[in-house]
Amino acid sequence: MSSTVYLNGEFVPYEKALVPVEERAFLFADGIYEVVRVYGGRPFDLEPHMARLVRSARELRLPEPDCEGLTRVTRELIERNQIQEGTVYYQITRGFHGPRAHAFPTGNGAPTVLVLTHPLAPEKLAEHERQLREGVAAITVPEQRWARCDIKSVSLLPNVLAKQQAVERGAYEALFVRDGFVIEGSSSNVFAVLDGEIVTYPACNYILNGITRQRVIRTARELGYTVREEGIPLAALSRCQELFLTATVTEVMAVTRVDGQAIGDGSVGPVVRALQQAFREAVQAL
Structure with a gap:
């Protein structure tokens, strides 16, 4: 049809x-x-x-x-x-x-x-569910976009090239690095769990303030987590307990490896599990 x-x-x-x-x-x-x-x-x-x-x-x-x-x-x-x-x-x-x-x-x-x-398609949904359970890999790339990423513009060539790099390296997402900080993905926002707190780059002209990002921040605070909107140092990835992505189709997705190195113990952690459950409950309440 x-x-x-x-x-x-x-x-x-x-x-x-x-x-x-x-x-x-x-x-x-x-x-x-x-x-x-x-x-x-x-x-x-x-x-x-x-x-x-x-x-x-x-x-x-x-x-x-x-x-x-x-x-x-x-x-x-x-x-x-x-x-x-x-x-x-x-x-x-x-x-x-x-x-x-x-x-x-x-x-x-x-x-x-x-x-x-x-x-x-059902097979795509099934693959997505597997990724939610097991987590995904990411790579880091230099930030090469314009300074108005807060506008959801169709001008996405740097994002396309970054995503293609990720695909060619067998990864789900490419994480942009600006001035030594991980700021967001090519089609997602990025969160880290550091010392028990959730950290994500502040909403500004350098990132898109994702709708799922906003929902997850509210939900995390309702669940009692401390959320700090500040830069995630690239050097701090090695000591992250968890790292995760948020986006409309991605939902809440754990990143278990970055540039081939494990995040935490290399599995989906309890913070991501709790946020995934809360997200599912919000969907079911539609």
Whole structure:
């Protein structure tokens, strides 16, 4: 069955969802995006994702998204495409304006608004569950991105290259290192357990303040853990009791090896287990 896509106010078949060749996202990566996880046919944490979409639009001086309308579109696409376990992808760009020019176009050109869904295959879900149980490997890479990583922009080439390095080395994620500190992953936020406390890089222009990151910080504090938002020294990885990633699709994932070296005893630790359980309970409460 052909899936349905929402594009610029219309629901159309996936294969007929087309944009002009001079679309600014295609030429300049001039746009923003969000990804929402669907569990049991219901979107998870949709409201904070919409709020971040609005913030990203404001930072790039794009028109403010219609969050109420996008929420209705989300639910209709989930129903039309019969998504039980999957994701919803949103992209808003400055739209089509020709001829190509760097400066913002003048006139009344409309933004391009795209929403599409992707189901998660049973085998992918099974692999993800295995990774949650056993943990994953990561590598470290130098930070080479721009200084506005707080904007969820479609300009992701450094992230793509870092992730590819991880894949080629048999790892799940690449961790960016800036000025001697591990700050975040190519598609995730990073947390360490040091001396019994949870440490994660502070929300600022150098990282994306992940929706799952925010949820996990709140949950950890509710569970009685101390959470400190400060840098994780690269040199401190060797003495971490635990290291873990958070992201919309990743959820709460233990990192058991970095650059071939074990983290803690090389297994998923009690802090991650507790946070995974709390996350699952939040999903089940949808």
